Amino acid sequence: MSQFVVTYISHTPELSEAHVAALNTQLESSSSQCKISQLKFISANAADVYLCSEGPLPLTELQSQLRGLIDSSEDVDIVLQRNDNHRQKKLVVFDMDSTLIYQEVIEMIASYANVEDKVREITDRAMNGELDFAMSLKERVLLLKGLEIEPLYEAIKPRLEITKGVPELCRSLKRHGVKLAVLSGGFIPFANYIKDQLQLDFAKANELEVTDDGRLTGRTKGELVDGNCKARTLLDLCQKYSIAPEDSLMVGDGGNDLPAMAVAGFGVAWHAKPRVQELAPSRLNTESMIDLLHILGYAK
Structure with a gap:
């Protein structure tokens, strides 16, 4: 062999x-x-x-x-x-922003709230190494203080554009009995929406704190979904579904997806940043994510 x-x-x-x-x-x-x-x-x-x-x-x-x-x-x-025999995985975990969907939700929210310039400044500082993920998320969320949550969700959800090939990929993997999950550094209402659209088995993302009258406090609550959390959650899902870690796969585009790729059986950088493509176990830059099936050993 x-x-x-x-x-x-x-x-x-x-x-x-x-x-x-x-x-x-x-x-x-x-x-x-x-x-x-x-x-x-x-x-x-x-x-x-x-x-x-x-x-x-x-x-x-x-x-x-x-x-x-x-x-x-x-x-x-x-x-x-x-x-x-570990090539065909039993658990596939996806990042959401710029992976399952084309957009970055935080940028869509910034546009909705008319704070694009301030969010862009925070993003630039994070890329320059001045802020880590936790601090950059904290500063971005603070800019949203006072927004009504329901109109925000309802305005953005219909605009989320699922990446080409993702629906077909998910349907095919589900037919083969593969468990599917989304782990996002974004926000849980959008992750749950994508989970429902694609009929995934699990979703986890950050939760925005809301006042009694439905307005954002400018803070998150609960566990921060960063790279380390994604890695822990992937292993937790393996245990939950009785799947060996080597039978799992992580797909993402950012540096906070690398820890989960490291503990999974394999990792794929999807149209990722150059540094992530360099550090990830593999890369995929085709037009459609249906090509992920080839990496998993399936023939069209």
Whole structure:
């Protein structure tokens, strides 16, 4: 049995045999310890290449050997995994903003509340390392103090745009008995809305504190859903559903998704920030998230 599988997923509708042959040449030249044992086209835009190593070879070492090829490939995502029975996951956990949906909800709320400039300033400070996630969330939520909660929710929910391929992906995974969850650093009413739209099994996000007359206090309540919380919750879900952690997958685009990727069986950076793509176990930058099925070992 082949020890590793490399999946090529093209950003275009078709992955040609010539392109695969060129990638295979680069693949074998990148690692003198591995030889291609089998090639299998699994859809018009994806192929699996099975590798055997001549001796013991850790996945991390092979990943390092292939890093240059993975980073230099602009029109094909290259995903390396062990070829074992843990490839088809039993639990898939998603981030929400810029993953299950195209938008960032906090920016939509800022627009609704006419505080876009102030939120952008906080975002810039966070990106410059002046604020951590907890502090940036606290400052952003404080800007919302006094807003009526129900009109806010009702104005934004219909505008949430689900990422292309996500509904089909979720339906397919559900048919295979996979548990699905969304863990968001955003806010629970929107996470629950997306959960209901996609028929997910679980949702967790931050909760906004509300006064008796339905206005925001400018604070959150309960556990902060940051990267560490996402990692803990993923493991809790594994225990809840009697699923081994190696049979779980985390999909997200931000740095606060990396801790959950680290404890899951595998991780996928979906159209992520450059640093996240570099640190995540794999990356996917295609037009439709239905291509995640190829990473999980399913053929179209």
